[in-house]
Amino acid sequence: MTFGCARDIVESCGVPRFVFSDFPLGNPTGRPHDPDSQCAIVRLGLDLLVKATAPGTTVVSPYEWSPDHSWKERVFTKAQPFLDPEATGKWLARKEHYRELREQGQI
Amino acid sequence: MSHVRYIDKTREYYKAEGYERSYEWAHFEAIPFTPFAALGKPLAECRVGLVSSGDVVRRDIELPPDDPRRLVYGLPADLPVDRFQSRKAAYDRYATTLEDVDSFLPLTHLHRLAAEGVIGGVAARFQVIASEYSQRKTLTVDAPEILRQMREDGVDVALLAAV
Numbered sequence: 001m002t003f004g005c006a007r008d009i010v011e012s013c014g015v016p017r018f019v020f021s022d023f024p025l026g027n028p029t030g031r032p033h034d035p036d037s038q039c040a041i042v043r044l045g046l047d048l049l050v051k052a053t054a055p056g057t058t059v060v061s062p063y064e065w066s067p068d069h070s071w072k073e074r075v076f077t078k079a080q081p082f083l084d085p086e087a088t089g090k091w092l093a094r095k096e097h098y099r100e101l102r103e104q105g106q107i
Numbered sequence: 108m109s110h111v112r113y114i115d116k117t118r119e120y121y122k123a124e125g126y127e128r129s130y131e132w133a134h135f136e137a138i139p140f141t142p143f144a145a146l147g148k149p150l151a152e153c154r155v156g157l158v159s160s161g162d163v164v165r166r167d168i169e170l171p172p173d174d175p176r177r178l179v180y181g182l183p184a185d186l187p188v189d190r191f192q193s194r195k196a197a198y199d200r201y202a203t204t205l206e207d208v209d210s211f212l213p214l215t216h217l218h219r220l221a222a223e224g225v226i227g228g229v230a231a232r233f234q235v236i237a238s239e240y241s242q243r244k245t246l247t248v249d250a251p252e253i254l255r256q257m258r259e260d261g262v263d264v265a266l267l268a269a270v
Contacts (some may be wrong), residue, residue, distance in 0.1 A: 001154075031210060054140065055140035
């Protein structure tokens with residue numbers, strides 16, 4: 001049973017059971033500092049685990065991040081680089097290192 | 108407003124950044140599925156395992172140097188969540204935070220549900236999987252290791268919290 005916030009990516013991949021929260025990437029099991037909604041989302045997942053009858057079943061969490069959905073328009077835009085420069089550098093270094101390990105047959 | 112189309116958005120974003128080849132997101136025609144009834148026992152008797160892609164580490168011990176192989180590792184699930192933190196950089200840092208561990212690693216809630224008898228228990232370890240660009244590694248290295256650890260811990264059902 002998968003909890004996630006990127007509906008298109010998870011559904012394109014295909015998972016047996018999916019609880020989708022229409023939240024910013026980062027909080028697949030509930031809004032930060034909102035334990036009641038977090039627990040409710042976990043319960044949704046356990047319920048789906050038991051009741052799903054077919055693969056690829058998605059249940060949409062009833063919780064809304066905010067009445068203002070403008071955060072969705074700003075995701076992956078030049079105004080909001082997804083990774084900060086340090087994280088981008090690490091990511092590129094990791095990719096290169098991984099390629100080397102693979103070429104050496106270490107992974 | 109409808110949900111974010113991340114596949115389209117990332118394709119456009121990285122193309123504008125100068126990357127020529129688009130990332131190929133994982134896609135499978137056939138999705139595995141096991142009906143819950145096949146377990147032959149109620150959820151109240153099931154041990155629940157948890158997998159996180161949230162780059163979770165312990166706060167209370169010194170971390171070993173980064174292993175470039177970025178292999179799956181297990182961490183004890185019976186510690187309070189404030190002993191853990193996420194080092195993940197790839198999240199929407201403009202709109203949210205990863206300060207509240209239960210918002211991406213719901214251990215507190217799973218333990219509570221175990222105490223209430225909703226689930227049989229929580230596996231001794233949860234697993235952390237690195238976000239990888241190599242689908243081959245995910246399939247042939249990481250997933251089998253998660254399965255191995257979960258079998259070792261007697262896990263009946265598995266949850267994945269994809270950060």
